[in-house]
Amino acid sequence: MTDAQTNTDVIIVGGGHNGLVCATYLARAGRRVLVLEANAALGGAAATREFADGYSVSTCAQWLYQLNPKVASDLELEKHGLELLARDLDTIALALAGNHVTLKTDSVESDSVSDGDKLAYRRFNQQMLKFSKLLASACERRAPKLLDNNFTDLLTLAKLGIGMKMLGKADMRDLIRLALINIYDVMEENFDNELLKAAISMDGVLGSHMGPRSPNTVFGYLYRRLGDVYGYRGPAVVKGGMGAVGEAMAASARACGVELRTEARVEKINLELDRVTGVTLVSGEVVDAPVVVSNADPKTTLEKLIGFRNIETGVARRVSNIRMQGNTAKLHVALKGLPDFKGLTDTEQGQRLIIAPTMNYIELAFNAAKYGEYSPAPAMDISIPTLHDKSLAPAGCHVLSAIVQFAPHDLKQGWKVAKAPFKNLVIDCIAQYAPGIKELIVASELLTPEDLANEFNMSGGHWHHGELAVDQIMMMRPFPGATQYSAPVDGLFLCGAGTHPGGGIMGLAGHNAAKEIIKRGTAG
Amino acid sequence: MLRFLALTPADQVTIDKIECNRVTKKYDAIVIGGGHNGLTNAAYLAKAGLEVLVLEKNPYIGGATVSRELHEGWKYSNCSYVCSLLRPEITRDLELPRHGLQVIPYGGSVTFCQNGDYFGDYPDHGRQYREIARHSVRDADAYERYSADVMKQTRLIRPFLMRTPPDPTSLKLRDLKEMRVLAKAFAELGEEGLADTLKFWTMSIGDYLDGYFETDVLKAHLAGSGIIGTALGVYSPGTAYVLLHHYMGDVDGTVGAWGFARGGMGAIADALAAALQSYGGEIKRDAEVGQIIVKDGVTRGVALTNGDELYADIVVSNLDPKRTFLKIMDAKDLPEDIIHKAKNFKIRGSSGKLNIALDGLPTFNGIPKNSPLLRCDMHILDSLERMEKAYDDWKAETWSKDPYVDMLIPTQVDPTMAPPGKHMMTVFVQYAPPKINGGEWTDDDRDAFGNNVIEQIAKYSPDFKDLILHCEVRTPREIEDEVGLTEGNIFMGELTFDQLLFNRPFPGYAQYRGPVPGMYMCGSGTHPGGGVMAAPGANAAREILLDLKRPNTVPAGYPDD
């Protein structure tokens, strides 16, 4: 054991974006922080990979639309290399006939959308933005305990209460009604145009095990709209892919004195009685520290790194009951030329493209997932980043990346056999909208939730480290008894997407966790 | 046959005819709809000394709390069929037993499996344990924890059944006080207990049960209560609460128990009517209201579809919120927001019903003759996946091809409903959509739906089909047309959190008062919802009497020990 090791105040297990954010804040508060990352690259799901010779793509998340501005400026990410090549992109809902619908943050454009719908969209947007602002006010701090009358939590609750009252009676009543409702009904209440309804509801179900008719999906939608509160009027494209976000964060952390070690997979978190003493790496190396912060998801942390045998049964039961089955696959296609999506200009092809013609289409796609099958006609969120970032592919070539739903982690037939047919099915589905795309394909890969689970060490391959449903958010995230970032083991904290407020490249979980650890002092 | 102490329907008609001539008479209050809540509401108003008239569109009262002889010698409870939620405070206070009501508890339930086995939920605890243990010892033990956890939630909600929900946006003293009562009840749970409650109220019944049990048939058996009458699947968040709605009643203090009303569910309506009449209230049948009359911004009375007008300063609607605000009120009399809210009110047809006259007692695969399981709720669908697929059919606007069925043969317990040795079977079916592929139900659809259910039951009962003497099939269309429940929704509105407590029927209108002075709501579309509780009717009466500054006649809820 070297001196450097014994002098570590905090070990952060996992160099995902939240781990890096947490590390940076802790280092700035004077802690000696060591980040241990299993993979070669830092940034976790904010990653870029070269999936074919000369073709790179964002591995997991493909758009930046929620990065918290406070975190970005505190970490001086621009100074450390983060560059946006395009921002405030539109979302275009594709129609087979080519008469697509374009959604901007405050208006909708299409020949096929009625004036009534256009007006309704504006009204709907304004109200959703109000609600998202309220939600945002709860995201930048730890989730309050409801009964433990401490000042910080009371203040949060009071702010939320006042925020709700400030909405006015009508909006407050709407919020109470909408909070748990499904996006399908809300769409039916507001709009007529099928494509418009489908495109909006897609944002309510992305990354989750829910269909538009599942109650809770309005919450999912509001959560996604947090980006609007953070100044994104649409998704943004990062130069070099999402991995550049990870790199900028790592650079920021390094600049603050954080020690970053890659390819240093943690085998287990060490305990003495029920107090954390450090970690053991797969190499057998032991690193001691009084505080360990896990950026891994709660199941990985408590079941694998701590071990269920070392935590109390009730806690273990709660952890194993967290719903975190990933349902999202990722398709990467290397293309020797620009595809031609019907009815889209080149500029339009550079926007966010949605394949989800109707809400029932998404719902049917979800039906399959309920029974452990992949969607026979999946819904998709497509990006062609090379229209903004030429560095990702050889000259004149392109990559297409698609988030594909639904593809359940626990596929009944197993992904080994299903992966190839599903990939073909997804490509066929895209080819319906972009005829001729198949002739352009140089290489392609499909990452299933199982692949994502292995690649990023996420239990279940869930992007959010746990379903973002009302019973798993705020003071119930990751699970009752472990809220406010401290796990039920002395000296162990959680800082990943599995904690409040949740997933997405946002940085708030790491930020809030760091604040909480600093507040509690070194001892944890 | 049992003769009730109250007037027989035949006597009633003559009295009503006499009343008919007095069209110019002004009443203190008119209640639109003679369902159990309308009758309860009217009874309490009459008890307070008001002159009350109940108007019922059908030639019979009761709404969905009704028993009818549609096949000679057989009485069908052709809508609601069992009783648990009926508030004991009301039963006792309105002296319903004296007016002929007798509720006989029955216990247990059974789910038939496709493989010929079954899961029997015996009322006897030891036997129930052994039966669960037959499927899984671990589940048998987990059942104790499950029961305790559900009971905790039940105990939380029960005290609020006989209370008016507070308006959380209001700063009125009464609302703040009531919010405090609510907050206190929740606070007593403790931080983790509160989290468990929030989970319970928002989770799907499937996910909730997955947290306790490993045996699919046990989960399917319990999940039935989470979907009955609801347009949600077992994996739809919010269905755990629906289960609670079926557990929070009691028979004689046994929480969660269910019973038969002797003589059918119509006995409840008949007893309520008799109570109403004993306080001087009147009932008029075959009197369909076309419109609530509003003049100068206040309620003045009602106009019947036959053109007659009846006047009262208080008009109470027992109809569901959609019918009330979109059908029998004029848009110009209403604020715009309530029309919008009524249009968006979720009242979905999701159930159908078969009432069957049987020549004898059918046998069921694997169930011994004389087993107590034949006398309780019998379910078909032995896995959550099959239940969820039944819901997928509903989403696709067709009836479930492999339907969930809750059936009972009450004639084994109640001697009044069929000739000796013959039986009546009530079959509740989930799911049946309000529309078939976007179109209205046709008679052919109805028959095909009914046949599909009969074939389903026949798979588990070899002699069932041969015993059928008569069968009434009710789809959402029949329930809507006859009873007047929009889309045939049995709870008068979905029981999801956006439509519960202070959100029922709409946020801002949850205290039984309509948007026009003098106009009130008392149906199951108001708090605490459907299920033959009579609490909405009683709670509404309390609010009306409060507005009239009359002494309250509505009893407070019994505290749980």
Add this chain to the structure above:
Amino acid sequence: MRQHDETMLLQTPFHSRIAKACELNQWDDWKGYTTPHVYTEVEQEYFAIRNSTGVFDLTPMMKYRITGPDAEAYLNKLLTRDIRKIGVGRVAYAVWCDDAGQVMDDGTVFHLGENDYRLCAYNRVMDWMMWSAMGFDVTIEDETADVAALAVQGPTSCSVLKAMGFEGIENLKAFGIRTYAFDGVILMVSRTGFTGDLGYELWIDPDKAELLWDRLFDAGKNFGIRAIGGAALELARIEAGFLQAGIDFVAAEHAVRMGRSRSPFELGLEWLVSFDKPIFNGRRALLEEKKNGSRYRFVYLDVEGNKPAEHSFIMKGSKVIGTVTSAAWCPTAKSNLAFAQVESKYGNVGEVLVAEIYYQRELQWTRVLASCTVIEKVIFNPPRRRQTPAADF
């Protein structure tokens, strides 16, 4: 047809013998089994325990077998006491808690062999045990119906067993285990019991149950052996100061009302909690409780007069500070004993409290305010209980 279809209550393997002996036909339902409440007369049965030998069928007691490489580590997490200190061939009384440090049940652990244990419990705890087993390499089996068991309790019990030919049984220490060959199977004898007297528990294959019963009663005919029912046992266990789940505490997971469960500290079982071992269920909460104090205290009360203080309120002056959970006039100790739970600031040994006792004689209810004194431990604790070699009578 399967038994569950035909029988409301199950019967134990001894039922044929018990039914013949149960002259009064007074039965209890014990975990779904038909068990005798009283055979002939409660007092005679009770005095058999204290004067000769009483035989009690404890087959319905929940029995779990825990085996596998992690069995010891597993039990050490499940139970609050340090199981590593219980050697092979030894038995220990234990409680287990939920995460909140509230008692779920109490029972006895039998260390049968290397990583081979039997846990006897009052409640059914398979669900909790399975959840607790996550992360451990153990096998847990419910062997309740696979093991027939008899308690043989009383001053002459050793003599009875000796007469049956169990050589050296007198040298078996309290909480020890021995095995004997019995008609081709293994009979396990443990020097344990629920009566506070000299006594043994016999564990055997259900197929040999009737034979065991017959040989036992044959061997005991000169030693005053008699079958005893639940009522006599209840009296004996109160006199001995033993807690009964469901009577003296509510199983934590089954409590529906807030605050009704109790911690080991609140049941006077602090000695069963060992903080110097790794994490066990309830550890964190119990450490907190130790630091911040308990809500309740469990006390033994010596109640004035001879009216049992059943279900009485306990008062300090005119203030109600607790309630009685178990109480009885103890015929051997000649004391009027009560177990009570009082607010934690009361109940120091020697403190005088008041029990509000109601009793009825010929339809007339009488209310007695009996003074009662908190005592250190119960009065009945005869030397023969632990004496080794065990005495003949």
